[in-house]
Amino acid sequence: MVDRAEIEDELIANVPDLRAFARTFHRDASRADDLVQEAILKAWSNLDKFKAGTNFRAWLFTILRNTFLSEMRKKRREVEDVDGVFAAQLAEKPSQEHVMELKDFDRALTQLPSDQREALILVGASGFSYEEAAEICGCAVGTVKSRVNRARKRLSEILQMTETDSGVDDPTIVAALGAAGGVSQARIYRT
Amino acid sequence: MDKSSERPKATGDARRATSHTKADDKDHDLIGQNLRRAYESVVQEPLPDRFKDLLDKLKKGEQ
Numbered sequence: 001m002v003d004r005a006e007i008e009d010e011l012i013a014n015v016p017d018l019r020a021f022a023r024t025f026h027r028d029a030s031r032a033d034d035l036v037q038e039a040i041l042k043a044w045s046n047l048d049k050f051k052a053g054t055n056f057r058a059w060l061f062t063i064l065r066n067t068f069l070s071e072m073r074k075k076r077r078e079v080e081d082v083d084g085v086f087a088a089q090l091a092e093k094p095s096q097e098h099v100m101e102l103k104d105f106d107r108a109l110t111q112l113p114s115d116q117r118e119a120l121i122l123v124g125a126s127g128f129s130y131e132e133a134a135e136i137c138g139c140a141v142g143t144v145k146s147r148v149n150r151a152r153k154r155l156s157e158i159l160q161m162t163e164t165d166s167g168v169d170d171p172t173i174v175a176a177l178g179a180a181g182g183v184s185q186a187r188i189y190r191t
Numbered sequence: 192m193d194k195s196s197e198r199p200k201a202t203g204d205a206r207r208a209t210s211h212t213k214a215d216d217k218d219h220d221l222i223g224q225n226l227r228r229a230y231e232s233v234v235q236e237p238l239p240d241r242f243k244d245l246l247d248k249l250k251k252g253e254q
Contacts, residue, residue, distance in 0.1 A: 012246050019242075020233035037245060044249050086229035105225040124223050125230035152222055 002052040011043055014060055021061060021126055023085050024118045025068045027110060035071065039064040055132060061122070062136045085109040085117070108158040112151050119147035120155075 018039060022032035043063050050059055084106025109117055115137075122133040123144065130148075134141040 008250060015238060015242055016234040020230045023233060033239060033241065037241065040245060086233050102225060102228055106229050124226045155222055
């Protein structure tokens with residue numbers, strides 16, 4: 001039996017992450033927050049339906065995603081024209097040898113097809129495994145993997161990175177992509 | 192069964208499940224780094240009032 005207070009607190013604790021994930025769908029911050037607000041309400045009123053021992057975070061992210069999809073079906077929004085997915089305004093100096101403005105990267109994210117962007121964010125930023133991301137997106141694990149790989153390839157093209165930077169053509173990663181198995185697949189980013 | 196069951200639940204901690212097995216490997220990767228920097232810039236924003244108010248109400252049993 002799930003402790004109600006505990007799970008409420010866990011939902012609350014996940015709101016910052018939900019706000020970041022919502023930028024996958026709406027680059028405009030206030031529209032993304034509108035989506036998060038709807039998702040919070042939906043999740044809260046369905047907390048009693050959550051099954052103890054299952055992945056709460058994935059459950060929340062799924063609700064947010066589904067909320068967006070039903071909103072889309074109703075409204076048919078056009079793609080927003082904003083500067084970047086996360087509207088990253090960090091002005092910090094890149095510490096890496098390979099200089100990349102965060103704004104440029106953020107802008108490049110907007111150029112990805114949404115399913116690739118979503119997969120990349122779930123696995124690369126929200127910290128889900130491929131299996132969890134597949135659960136959230138309602139697709140096969142292989143589909144998530146190929147979307148992530150294509151997203152990375154596309155980003156590296158847009159940003160004109162070298163192959164090593166993008167981590168896509170490294171033989172270790174290619175091999176990892178081809179290997180069977182579960183969680184170890186999340187180690188795609190080993191260079 | 193899968194890794195998700197090993198992850199600490201209900202800790203009130205918004206830390207993502209970037210467990211030690213995944214986070215380290217991604218560090219070397221430029222796309223991953225920038226993606227997480229941008230993502231984290233949103234995660235670490237102070238929570239807008241609209242959410243504080245909403246969550247407050249929900250916690251108190253209204254709405």
